Amino acid sequence: MKFVHGSDIRRGLREISPNQIAVAYVGIDWKTYIVPEKLQDIVLSPTVGTNPAAIVEIAEAIGWEHVYFLDNLHAKIYLGERSAAVGSFNLTANGLSAEGLQEAGFLVDDARALVELRARLDDYRRQAAMAYPTISSKLARLAELRALWDRAIKQGVIRNDAQATALDAYRPVSADEIYVCWVLGDITHTDQIVSPGTVNNSLAFLESDMVRPDRWILCWTPRGDGHPDERCRPYWLHVDEVIEGGAQEAPYTKVAVERTGRSELPPPFEITDAAARALYAVLNSGEFPEFLDHHETWSVDRTLPRLPAFLRAMSEAARHAATAAHTPESAEERGTATVSPDVLVREFGARIREAMDISLSKKYVKTTIEGLLKTYPPVTLAKRLVKPGSDIKSGLKSLAKHGALRLSFESIMLEPCFAPLFNKNDLDCARFNLFEADPSYRPPSP
Known part of the structure; x- marks a missing residue:
């Protein structure tokens, strides 16, 4: 056993290379202090102190099934193959940078102690699995944490350590995390608005709107016809308060208020030129009339069931714009052009999303695929689902039964344009699975 403090803690964790962790708080810079590729599972407290963006990153790296939530966890245990660290240090910059809090602990390599620590982590996982047994329950708690985290930043309780997020990197964790609304004209506030001089921005809704x-x-x-006025740039409004009877513009009398004097909060994603064009393209597509101003009583509640599809359509519109920007103009150039890996990854993601939307609408696959698509990048998810030694998934069997194997991960992986994203083992496994599901099916040939 070795006592460590200050910068020795960080060096000790790197030597241990923990694959199992139980820790109260995780910060956005968690990857600085451990080797992410070594991490197998983690138990953490989903309370303010843990950055929700860090949870999303960890889940994308190791899978939601290996991320455990235990609200009252206060322990700090980092367990490697042959040694461990225990002490007062969270997996945050405050705990491990040697420039924040004064932390101390011990490095342990005694075999008996390691057995006891593994047993303790097993017990934490069991408790966590009872508290949050499903991915849905974890996502619901994460949505609550994200709201609490944002409020704490706005009130100056914690500092903002988040980085700007692009539209294609945005990962919503709840159906009503954002609202997409049209605005027109100023609001006349009633005396229900306390301290009107501190109102930075506001938007009125129906009293019945949730x-x-x-x-x-x-x-x-919007323009006069209800479609977007593309001369006006979209913008974000953060809802600090919701005040009933706060506006005189009946029937829109409930007011969402953003106050001045609050700490700056990073929005869900940056409204770049590409993001603005994608928003307008989706609004003008005719696929989402619920979001438009139709000169009748409009309710944000009608948009909420369609919001996940709306955001996916925005991401796809942005992807198509990026693809077009990389498309050569002449046939000769097209014959020699190489699509960038980033563009190929986005195209694969859009192709998978389209196929799964069709499969879900026809009930070919279970709704659990929605949680997986939110958790993993599409290429990563494909590699996790299509791997050697796995049983043929029920979803693949169902697609085969309905003659829809073209919608499977395996078939899309084998499309010639996407083959460069996978190694030979991945593609061989995809072909094997398709043959097992339906020997008569002829997959694309990469």
């Missing part, structure tokens, strides 16, 4: 604080509104300006 608008909640600690959410974001993506605001856009």
